[in-house]
Amino acid sequence: MDKIILVLTAVEAEKEAVVRGLRGDSRFVTIAAGVGPAAAAVTAASALARDPGRYRLVVSAGIAGGFAGQVPVGSVVVASESVAADLGAETPDGFVSVDELGFGSSRLPVDGAMAARLTEKLRESGIGVRLGPVLTLSTVTGTAATAAELAERYPGAAAEAMEGYGIAEAARRFDVPFLEIRAVSNAVGPRDRSAWRMGDALAALEAACATLTEVLP
């Protein structure tokens, strides 16, 4: 039996955009896993454990906040790595990552060749795209101070979302390559939920998933 691709979104609206983009491609199965890294990791790990050897790629797909000066709203970010940006300890001298604490790695890899191919194809298709680190946080950033702190702590970070690292960790445990695709619905910074451009982001997510079907070997 041919191996297939597992795509996980957080919410149903993202799943619907992904499914529209995949246009019935039978190589993919898409699940809405819930918001946040815990729900995402549990759902991904459960699916991978239910059918060992069935999957050749696991994809975290959805909307995200984009860092100012890195990516505009409505564009796509393909992760170059997934970073757990709030996994560590707060100290009087600032944040200390789990790496520095000696408890593992806050950075998980993606399938670099696939990420590069997808980015190139999206660019060729005229879709605004950036290949860069995507942060995973359990809390949506809501102030300029936190946005600036994250940008300083993770230079070049393109976007933040809430699920990627959890899914990447599940994929790593099952030895399946991982990819994260995000469409930017809002800028990372002071909270203004009314300014989130969900429609534009979901359309960009749909286009990115249509392109994904074209770059798979």
Ligand SMILES: O=C(O)c1cccc(C(=O)CC[C@H]2O[C@@H](n3cnc4c(=O)[nH]cnc43)[C@H](O)[C@@H]2O)c1
């Ligand atoms: O209105 C809110 O504050 C809010 C809180 C939690 C989740 C949401 C969602 O709309 C869930 C969808 C999904 O969106 C991703 N996302 C989008 N923008 C950001 C962001 O700036 N920072 C972090 N995550 C973001 C995230 O992956 C959610 O699961 C709304």
